[in-house]
Amino acid sequence: MTKTRDSSAPASGRERILEAAVGRFSRQSYDQTGLREIAADAGVDVAYVHRAFGSKEQLFHAAVKRVMQTEKFLDDLGTDPARMLAAHVVSKSKADAGCEAGPMGILIHSLTSPKAAAVLRAVVIEDFVAPLGTQLDANATQRAALAAALLMGFSILRDVLELPVLTEGPGGSLERGLADALAVVLGQTKPEI
Amino acid sequence: MTKTRDSSAPASGRERILEAAVGRFSRQSYDQTGLREIAADAGVDVAYVHRAFGSKEQLFHAAVKRVMQTEKFLDDLGTDPARMLAAHVVSKSKADAGCEAGPMGILIHSLTSPKAAAVLRAVVIEDFVAPLGTQLDANATQRAALAAALLMGFSILRDVLELPVLTEGPGGSLERGLADALAVVLGQTKPEI
DNA sequence: GCGAGAGGTCAACACCTGTTGACTTCGGCC
DNA sequence: GGCCGAAGTCAACAGGTGTTGACCTCTCGC
Numbered sequence: 001m002t003k004t005r006d007s008s009a010p011a012s013g014r015e016r017i018l019e020a021a022v023g024r025f026s027r028q029s030y031d032q033t034g035l036r037e038i039a040a041d042a043g044v045d046v047a048y049v050h051r052a053f054g055s056k057e058q059l060f061h062a063a064v065k066r067v068m069q070t071e072k073f074l075d076d077l078g079t080d081p082a083r084m085l086a087a088h089v090v091s092k093s094k095a096d097a098g099c100e101a102g103p104m105g106i107l108i109h110s111l112t113s114p115k116a117a118a119v120l121r122a123v124v125i126e127d128f129v130a131p132l133g134t135q136l137d138a139n140a141t142q143r144a145a146l147a148a149a150l151l152m153g154f155s156i157l158r159d160v161l162e163l164p165v166l167t168e169g170p171g172g173s174l175e176r177g178l179a180d181a182l183a184v185v186l187g188q189t190k191p192e193i
Numbered sequence: 194m195t196k197t198r199d200s201s202a203p204a205s206g207r208e209r210i211l212e213a214a215v216g217r218f219s220r221q222s223y224d225q226t227g228l229r230e231i232a233a234d235a236g237v238d239v240a241y242v243h244r245a246f247g248s249k250e251q252l253f254h255a256a257v258k259r260v261m262q263t264e265k266f267l268d269d270l271g272t273d274p275a276r277m278l279a280a281h282v283v284s285k286s287k288a289d290a291g292c293e294a295g296p297m298g299i300l301i302h303s304l305t306s307p308k309a310a311a312v313l314r315a316v317v318i319e320d321f322v323a324p325l326g327t328q329l330d331a332n333a334t335q336r337a338a339l340a341a342a343l344l345m346g347f348s349i350l351r352d353v354l355e356l357p358v359l360t361e362g363p364g365g366s367l368e369r370g371l372a373d374a375l376a377v378v379l380g381q382t383k384p385e386i
Numbered sequence: 387g388c389g390a391g392a393g394g395t396c397a398a399c400a401c402c403t404g405t406t407g408a409c410t411t412c413g414g415c416c
Numbered sequence: 417g418g419c420c421g422a423a424g425t426c427a428a429c430a431g432g433t434g435t436t437g438a439c440c441t442c443t444c445g446c
Binding site for chain 2: 032108109113124143150154173184185
Binding site for chain 3: 035047
């Protein structure tokens with residue numbers, strides 16, 4: 001199998017738990033996900049999950065950190081950030097069948113639980129809005145926040161609520177529309193409309 | 194007190210439960226909200242909540258329907274839909290201290306719970322995307338969906354994650370930025386940028 | 387007056403949750 | 417060989433959940 005790590009390493013229990021947690025938290029909410037599910041996915045007893053990570057909240061924190069360090073799609077935005085971001089979100093959310101849903105998945109699914117939101121708020125600010133802001137001009141953080149809003153809303157409507165308009169058909173016009181909106185929000189040169 | 198109904202009517206128990214449910218579900222998620230909280234808010238025993246509405250899921254459905262029929266901000270979008278929508282979302286989410294958070298509140302807080310999402314998906318399509326689409330031109334539903342995405346993401350970042358950029362300061366430039374982006378998404382005449 | 391039924395309460399059930407303490411098993415070090 | 421700690425398991429606790437059946441209480445129609 002092509003694991004994300006060394007193919008030879010048998011993936012220690014703690015590591016399997018972390019991977020299982022990332023998978024679950026990317027698809028379900030914090031509240032909705034039970035430690036027993038994660039333990040079962042990892043082929044481990046519940047008690048060991050708790051023993052290895054301290055608490056559910058700490059496990060969630062570790063999972064979020066893992067995803068964020070795995071995917072840093074803000075590193076290479078190139079000359080056309082809007083198009084890059086749009087392309088990334090669109091392509092990423094297409095891989096719903098598999099396992100990895102990217103940072104957006106684990107983010108949008110646990111927005112509502114207060115304990116999870118405490119972690120997520122910090123992550124969104126530190127690992128998304130702030131670094132995106134540094135790549136832009138004046139009013140940077142506000143524009144970055146609006147861009148984040150658009151991307152997050154898009155992800156939610158497509159992956160959580162599964163609006164047919166956003167799930168079916170060739171993503172061409174959809175991606176272009178998203179990119180145009182992002183361009184405006186980010187203050188790039190306006191699209192020709 | 195200025196209740197939403199007749200000021201003289203003492204608000205029957207069932208009605209108080211419904212109002213309490215709207216309040217709770219607008220601030221917390223479906224999973225996170227217990228029937229005992231709602232019962233306490235309404236000054237009623239838990240058993241009666243269940244007896245009056247059948248189940249938690251049916252109560253949630255009733256609450257969502259109530260909010261949607263109360264607020265139909267899609268009726269009068271006028272000649273500048275983008276600005277109207279932006280103004281509505283911005284002004285509505287400012288009234289967080291009180292009680293009513295509008296449709297967005299009850300929508301974004303329970304996205305993650307499957308039972309709640311079943312109700313919400315139908316509502317978003319029927320009561321938001323579809324009617325908004327009828328007021329637009331070609332590619333209508335797709336544009337409406339993108340607009341919904343922007344508004345929803347904005348609401349989440351502001352009210353759930355409480356990004357400082359979106360909560361503080363005079364809403365002027367913020368609202369203008371949101372309106373510009375909406376204008377592009379909706380296919381109105383482009384802003385002068 | 388009196389039965390009936392709506393409006394409402396009480397206590398409990400069955401289930402699921404995160405969490406914990408005691409126990410076992412296994413590999414490496416002296 | 418024997419110890420020791422890490423890795424892992426087992427069973428159970430304490431608390432919270434939605435839900436249910438039996439019960440009370442008041443008002444209205446006859």
